[in-house]
Amino acid sequence: MKEFTMKNKNYIVLLYIVIGSIWVFLSDQVVSAWIEAMPAEDRAMINSLKAFLFIGISALLLQYLINLYHKGQKKNLAYLMESLEESRKQQALINEQNNLLKEIAWINSHEIRKPVASVMGLSALIKETDDQSEKGKYYVMIDGCVKELDEIVQQTADKLNLLID
Secondary structure (H helix, E strand, O other): OOOOOOOOHHHHHHHHHHHHHHHHHHHHHHHHHHHOOOOHHHHHHHHHHHHHHHHHHHHHHHHHHHHHHHHHHHHHHHHHHHHHHHHHHHHHHHHHHHHHHHHHHHHHHHHOHHHHHHHHHHHHHHHHOOOHHHHHHHHHHHHHHHHHHHHHHHHHHHHHHHHHO
16 A cells, blocks of 8 residues: 655645535534524534534644654655765765776876887887897897786776776
């Protein structure tokens, strides 16, 4: 069964007016037909009882409606708190991803440049020399730069996998 909650205080007032109007109209019709033949003091007592009964039932109805309204407010507050916590978690995840992306960008713009610049320089030196033993030393150095570059690419791939997972 779906629970009824009051979303707006105006509904309480409107419902009170509608029920009160129905009560006054119907009770006047019933009591008028019933007490026509009674003496005046008995009619006054019946009308007073009718008014007290109306006040009592109205108070109970208002209390019930106010309780419904407060239950709705508590549910709204709980939902709001839950949504806020979820937003905080999402923001923390986004911040973590942003930090990883900044780190990857830094690696690409700084750490990769060193071995690439070294390979380019060694390649230029190889082109300018005819000495095979010197070229051999440069090839060994290029191999070291390529291994360093491979490690950097692996680190970048590992960081990207953290973003994906």
